[in-house]
Amino acid sequence: MMTWCAGLLMLIPVLTASAQESVARAPRADDEMAIVKTLEQMFSAAQRDDMDRFHAATTKDFYAYDNGKRFDGDALMELIKQYHVKGYQYLWSVTEPQVHVNCDIAWVTYVNKGSIRQPDGTMTGMMWLESAVIRWDGNKWKVRFLHSTRVPPEQAPVNASH
Numbered sequence: 001m002m003t004w005c006a007g008l009l010m011l012i013p014v015l016t017a018s019a020q021e022s023v024a025r026a027p028r029a030d031d032e033m034a035i036v037k038t039l040e041q042m043f044s045a046a047q048r049d050d051m052d053r054f055h056a057a058t059t060k061d062f063y064a065y066d067n068g069k070r071f072d073g074d075a076l077m078e079l080i081k082q083y084h085v086k087g088y089q090y091l092w093s094v095t096e097p098q099v100h101v102n103c104d105i106a107w108v109t110y111v112n113k114g115s116i117r118q119p120d121g122t123m124t125g126m127m128w129l130e131s132a133v134i135r136w137d138g139n140k141w142k143v144r145f146l147h148s149t150r151v152p153p154e155q156a157p158v159n160a161s162h
Contacts, residue, residue: 025136031099031101031106032097032099032101034141035108035141036097036099038057038134038141038143039057039108039132039143040094041053042054042143042146043093043094045057046076046077046080046090046092047089047090047091047092049080049084051074055073057142057143058073058142059135059142059143061144062144062146063145063146065146065147065148066147086119087118088116088117089117090116091114091116091117092112093112093113093114095110095111095113096110096111097109098110103136104135104136105133105134105135105136106133106134107131107132108131108132109131110130110131111127111128112127112128112129112148114127114128125156126150126156127150127151128148128149128151129148129149129151130146130147131146131147132146132147133145
């Protein structure tokens with residue numbers, strides 16, 4: 001019995017440390033702004049073909065559903081880079097965000113109002129309905145998943161681009 005009690009006493013610090021690690025992160029007043037900024041940083045990195053900035057804004061296991069396909073982060077960035085080489089330029093923005101935070105996970109829905117500049121200079125206004133799962137890594141929010149659905153041109157408002 002004495003050995004069992006001694007063993008239990010030795011486990012108390014381990015159990016206490018484990019319990020502290022799993023304590024829920026309380027939402028903060030600036031979470032919504034920080035989450036939107038994280039999405040904007042990811043888009044900015046993609047616009048500039050900046051893989052390091054993209055990785056800084058996304059989790060290692062990031063993936064996206066876009067244009068009917070699944071892409072991991074590097075594959076998505078490579079696709080965007082290929083279009084940049086062909087002369088396409090993209091403008092993306094996060095508008096009308098609805099952010100929901102639960103401990104270290106957040107999800108956000110928003111309207112991405114932007115445009116695509118064609119190689120010939122023609123600018124086409126675009127709009128996408130998007131959602132994302134964002135994860136708190138202990139220091140900052142990072143995008144873990146992105147889903148993008150293009151709004152058909154006939155359904156997009158005339159002033160969809162900025």
